[in-house]
Amino acid sequence: MELDSIEKLLEKYFEAETTEAEEQVLREYFTGGSVAEHLKEYSTMFSYFSQAKEERFTKQVPLKPRVNYYKWISVAAVAVLIFGIYFGKQNQEQKEAEYAYQQTKKALGLLAQNLDRGTQKVAYLNEFQETKQKIYKNN
Amino acid sequence: MTQTEFLNVVMPFKDKLYRMAKRLLVSSEEAEDATQEILMKLWARKKGMAKYRNVEAFAMTMTKNFCLDRLKSKQSGNLKLVHSNYADGNTSLQQQLEVSDSVHWVEKIMETLPEQQKMVLQLRDIEDYSFEEIAELLEMQPTAVRVTLSRARKTVRKKLLEKHSYGIG
Numbered sequence: 001m002e003l004d005s006i007e008k009l010l011e012k013y014f015e016a017e018t019t020e021a022e023e024q025v026l027r028e029y030f031t032g033g034s035v036a037e038h039l040k041e042y043s044t045m046f047s048y049f050s051q052a053k054e055e056r057f058t059k060q061v062p063l064k065p066r067v068n069y070y071k072w073i074s075v076a077a078v079a080v081l082i083f084g085i086y087f088g089k090q091n092q093e094q095k096e097a098e099y100a101y102q103q104t105k106k107a108l109g110l111l112a113q114n115l116d117r118g119t120q121k122v123a124y125l126n127e128f129q130e131t132k133q134k135i136y137k138n139n
Numbered sequence: 140m141t142q143t144e145f146l147n148v149v150m151p152f153k154d155k156l157y158r159m160a161k162r163l164l165v166s167s168e169e170a171e172d173a174t175q176e177i178l179m180k181l182w183a184r185k186k187g188m189a190k191y192r193n194v195e196a197f198a199m200t201m202t203k204n205f206c207l208d209r210l211k212s213k214q215s216g217n218l219k220l221v222h223s224n225y226a227d228g229n230t231s232l233q234q235q236l237e238v239s240d241s242v243h244w245v246e247k248i249m250e251t252l253p254e255q256q257k258m259v260l261q262l263r264d265i266e267d268y269s270f271e272e273i274a275e276l277l278e279m280q281p282t283a284v285r286v287t288l289s290r291a292r293k294t295v296r297k298k299l300l301e302k303h304s305y306g307i308g
Binding site: 013014015016017020023041042044045047048049051052053055056057059061062063 | 142145146153154156157158161171174175178179182241242244245246264265266267269285286288289292293295296299300303
């Protein structure tokens, strides 16, 4: 590459008017071995640019496939809900049964009481019977 | 989109994201964290990725915005400066030292540039983006990109020449 054209390109370069191809030319010239003495300073710039290009990102990025938590949470919620309804219902049924049992017991108790009273009253009939017997015997 | 497909999409430009982040955040740990963050964000919205015309440009803009936010937030008041090792080939030790030293200057000089200039210079001279792409990425007018780039290059030249003539690192 002619020194003259390199200088011209350099001028354009600092005005930011060079095309990518022209910049490539400059870069090759300045990173190559034979740079004119009075342009040596610029080679630092271009060699820095090409060195900077070599830097790599080496860190490993943990890419976990995103677990769809919502799905499992809703499954769990539905399960809990169903269990809740099931056991709640059972509980209520038990309570109802208990209530019915209590009521029945009460009713039966009442019945027994009344029956008892009835038999007590009926006991007077025996009195009548005995008296009747006495009368029969006396006759 | 499976993990392998995602990596195939992301692999070609993840280094560019990292370098951009590092240019803005200076510290390589910060830049690594930022890049990781960006990649994870991309992964999280991988379903929508097919919709983006240019995933690379999209990711680049994301990185830019993320880093600028980082810089703005107070936490980053104490960014660390991290020196990278410049390893390369077949020059003599003396020369190598000299070159890596002055090459290091360029990095230092770039650190002093305003963010906009940093980004434009990074995208153009290191990542070889076209003016249109840069304009789109940075949400700037193409002419503004040119002006900024010219300014950035001239500043680097000026400071580099100063250093060379005074020989002070």
